[in-house]
Amino acid sequence: MIALALDILTTAAILFIVASGLLIVFGVMKIINFAHGAFMTVGAYAALITSNLALPAIMAPFLAFVVGGVLGAAAEFVIVRRLYHRPLDAILATWGLAIVVGQVVTLIFGRGVQFVPAPVSGTTAVFGENYSGYRLLLIPVAILIGALFTALLTGTRLGLNTRAVIMNETLAQGLGIDSSRVRLLTFGIGSGLAAVAGAAVTPLTSVDPNMGLPWLIGAFMLVMVSGGSMLTLALACFTLGGLQVLVSTFVSPILGGLTIAVLAAVALRLRPEGFARA
């Protein structure tokens, strides 16, 4: 029972870490970044390099954030900014970007599967239940990311500008806000966060050039359901992630893998605008 509860909590935390970068991009730019999975892969390889060079494991998320952020900002500058008025085409172009990133990673690192050891090994006792210490660690990480970005959005000048761009871009431009800079930073931060997520999940899975793809769809559906708010994203991760764990445990793992996509699709059919103002 306690193990199940911990499974639900840690799964929700992982989903939140993975989806938050996508949410930031969607919230500000109303664009779905289909290269999100590819940036996760980049972050995973950053973690692999950190581990291979025997650098301290705490370096991995920071290295991932820098690499992912720079790549993301470059992609925004070269590709995405031309497609703001064609959001469905932006999905396609970022999907093309995902193919390119995946192939470049393959060319550099080969297509083999590799492993990164967890920085926190062993188990921790929680209410008498021994549970993976690393999975538990991801709960505070998710909370930290959520808190950090809420603070950034509500407490800083950049955040204020960003919210202005979200609400009314034309007016924001008229007031002298450089909205293309806001978009560049947003896309960079979102991609950097994707890479951090990639680095965070690697100790739980293996590293290969296509590892980001399975995460992409789940994250995408969660973001659509959340409707663009951090709080509802957390709720969606908890609810749908929890149901995924329950279905996987009690029905079948294969149906569990479908839970998020199917339930999110049904939820959107009933409430197309998502649950941001529920």
Add this chain to the structure above:
Amino acid sequence: MPDLTSALPAATSRRRSASQAIGLLALPWLVAIALIVAGPWILDAYTVNILIRAFFVATVALTVDVLWGHSGYLTFGQSAFFGLGAYVLAIVFMRLGFGPAQVLTTVAVAIGGAAALAAFVGWLSFYSGSTPLYASVISLVLPIVIVQLLYSGGEFTGSSSGLVGFESFDLSTEAWFRIAGLFALTATLIAKVGISSDAGRLLSAIRDNEMRCAYLGLDTARIRIALLVLCAVVAALAGSGYAGFGGIAAPENASFTFGTQLVIMVALGGRGTLVGAIAGALLIETASAYLSGSLPFVWELIIGVSFIVVIVVLPRGLFGGLRDVLAGAAGAKLSEASAITLETADRTTPISSAQDMVIEVAGLSKSFGSLSVLSDVSFSARRGELVSLVGPNGAGKTTLIRCLADGGERSDGSVKIMGRSINRLPPHRITALGLGRKFQAASVFETLSVADCLRVARTRHERPSLLFASNTLALPAAARAVLETSGLAERLHEEARFLSHGLKQALELAMVLALEPEVVLLDEPTAGLTRAERQRFAELLTALARVDRLCVLIVEHDLDFVREISSRIIVLHQGRIALDGTVAEVVDSPLVREIYSGHRSNAAGEGSR
């Protein structure tokens, strides 16, 4: 969300008569048939083999182009139907053996299964108020669900390794090549004829402006679902052919990845061009087969890069871009379209003279949460009346119009059009009751010609042909009068997006009148028009009420204009009807002066916009 594909000029905007079209277009088709027949003699065995598969893939890509390029529905899910067809064949041949009866079973189950699945997916994706993004999301989930089901199917579906080793057609590769080639060619021909027909034009109209279609009485969700069912059936048959030739059905055939590859093929070849989709698919399939062996990752990299480049700088793809260049070089060729004959259509709906009270509103209210926008609005109007709805900004005028035209809008109260309650009916059903709505901002089909916009508006009265594009245009007298007084009659070939603001307004009015409505709702039809245009509008509107005996309900700010045209004025103030009376009673009332405060009543129109 803005419509993304609307920037693409519609391939259907050039129209020729059927006989000319056949004469002009027959040549390339004959060449294609000759190539398909002669192919196996010219090409080496390896290429023939690759092309057989490529033909089946190209046929699915074609369905993606019809759905995405022509009706604006970006789908990643056509692979699911392809996979379904492949698995149906594999399972039937595996379980029941091979024979003529099994082949028929396969075809029947593949068609039936794909149609049922597509109908379900369509019902999920398309409903009144669904967004293009949502429909794409569902198309993304579909192949993922199907693949997971295949994985969990155990021996029945062969799980992750798929189904192999069943007895299949004993045909030579030459025969397969010709069958597959002619299958792809036939599908292309059907798509081409359908898309260029009067019925096919509806797809471009839906892509350009789905809301306008709904208010022209078209059930867009049903049209979209029907199209999806058709495309799914074709995709499933292609899948069956693919598995029948290859002797294998694998989960990859149904996967999301294959679904995105199809989109890439169509994007590279040229969305909305049909031939481009086929060419893109054949090119990528063949090149992949040759190059993925020698430089596997680099080839994928090239595909990825070219995909990005095409999406960003060449949205019409290689074929679409090429055609634009050729059209530019040929110059005048575009304007050789045949002349359109204007005709006057007889009324197809009889005037129900018994019904004099054509619009009855009782106790209508509308609130957003705790904010009440309209409360207890009751009025009725007769045939031949021109009722102006005036009031300051925020009085609820446009909201009232919306509540009359869409049964889902109002919070409470009842509305009857022609004596029939609108209940909670969607806009297209209310249009069928005899209501026509003109939007505040001119809402037309940007990439269609003037004549085609009007033909779409006539769809409810004249069932459009699935085969031919007509060169006559029959309109009710009132709509025709609008065309002739506005000068649109001489510009029937022009695409709507090139018209001036005033002409767009006139075109939309003509489209609404083409519906043969009994009640016309007009939301600020004269906003932004010149003085002369405004004067013409005034004459038109009064004639509609007096001569054609329509009931016209018009939202207007300009009190001078209102005074000139109205037979009655209703004043809305803070969501309630403040006054309802003749022009003289209302315009000179103290309340109206107060509402338009600071102005004398005859100058009240200024500054309120």
